[in-house]
Amino acid sequence: MLGHTPVLLEEVMKFLDPKPGGRFIDATLGAGGHTRAILERTAPDGRVLAIDQDELALAGARESLQSFGSRLIMEHSNFKNIAPLAAGHGFLEVEGVLADIGISSMMVDDPSRGFSFMREGPLDMRMDRTQDLTAADVVNTYAEKEIADILYTYGEERRSRPIARSIVRARPLRLTTDLTRAIERVMGGPRGRIHPATRTFQALRIFVNGELSSLESFLDSSMTVIRSGGRLVVITFHSLEDRIVKQKFRTPPVPGRVLTKKVVVATEEEVRRNPRARSAKLRAWEKS
Numbered sequence: 133m134l135g136h137t138p139v140l141l142e143e144v145m146k147f148l149d150p151k152p153g154g155r156f157i158d159a160t161l162g163a164g165g166h167t168r169a170i171l172e173r174t175a176p177d178g179r180v181l182a183i184d185q186d187e188l189a190l191a192g193a194r195e196s197l198q199s200f201g202s203r204l205i206m207e208h209s210n211f212k213n214i215a216p217l218a219a220g221h222g223f224l225e226v227e228g229v230l231a232d233i234g235i236s237s238m239m240v241d242d243p244s245r246g247f248s249f250m251r252e253g254p255l256d257m258r259m260d261r262t263q264d265l266t267a268a269d270v271v272n273t274y275a276e277k278e279i280a281d282i283l284y285t286y287g288e289e290r291r292s293r294p295i296a297r298s299i300v301r302a303r304p305l306r307l308t309t310d311l312t313r314a315i316e317r318v319m320g321g322p323r324g325r326i327h328p329a330t331r332t333f334q335a336l337r338i339f340v341n342g343e344l345s346s347l348e349s350f351l352d353s354s355m356t357v358i359r360s361g362g363r364l365v366v367i368t369f370h371s372l373e374d375r376i377v378k379q380k381f382r383t384p385p386v387p388g389r390v391l392t393k394k395v396v397v398a399t400e401e402e403v404r405r406n407p408r409a410r411s412a413k414l415r416a417w418e419k420s
């Protein structure tokens with residue numbers, strides 16, 4: 133996709149080190165930036181199995197990456213299913229697996245997906261639009277205490293209780309702007325670098341998409357599909373996810389070693405070019 137810049141591309145390539153003929157799994161295809169780079173480096177006959185739970189991302193990549201033909205296999209699925217998908221496509225014992233987790237810029241920029249408090253749209257927030265649960269269901273039907281717990285657990289929002297109360301009072305909430313207003317009633321309007329709605333939106337998104345439990349299952353399973361000496365590279369965008377990755381790499385279900393003693397972050401130069409890279413954290417692991 134034009135205008136999309138994959139984050140930490142150089143660093144990802146350094147750790148995955150794709151060679152001609154290699155087989156890799158990109159668990160989060162998105163706009164296909166990392167997959168494209170892997171396919172270019174594994175030419176002429178290397179292959180990528182690319183997974184995404186967002187069918188719009190797959191549709192875009194199908195077009196933009198069509199020149200790679202059968203070297204690229206795409207699957208609409210949650211990455212927690214990586215093991216059966218890999219087995220089904222002959223991608224066991226792969227050289228490497230990549231996950232660049234979170235929402236794509238395509239999702240954030242599309243008001244109809246409801247991910248952004250900067251854009252008015254329905255309170256949806258589903259990455260996989262074939263799933264039933266939406267953010268509107270949560271804010272309109274869950275008990276106040278459940279909402280407060282979600283905001284606290286997944287957004288680390290200290291004012292979770294008053295915000296939950298304000299949400300319940302504002303029912304029914306239909307639009308992202310309804311939610312932002314309910315939050316601002318407690319937190320006040322935007323000031324400083326972090327918008328007062330940031331944590332609540334993050335929390336609802338993580339909850340609606342079951343992001344943390346998917347990540348846990350994905351990490352366990354991906355380690356089993358990598359060959360000995362193969363690598364797992366994971367990029368996360370907030371501390372809850374990074375904590376899970378760090379912990380799993382330290383105590384993996386199969387033997388391996390951490391390649392990133394210190395977490396890798398984007399250079400100032402990359403952040404200047406691509407502000408989305410600001411909060412990206414990369415960790416890499418090698419199977420014994």
Ligand SMILES: C[S@@+](CC[C@H](N)C(=O)[O-])C[C@H]1O[C@@H](n2cnc3c(N)ncnc32)[C@H](O)[C@@H]1O
Nearest residue numbers: 138160162163164165166184185186210211232
């Ligand atoms: C940041 S984007 C990936 C960008 C990609 N690396 C690129 O270069 O264009 C993250 C993608 O991961 C997908 N995703 C997030 N969680 C997922 C999950 N549990 N299973 C499958 N895909 C997921 C999202 O739908 C989104 O398209």
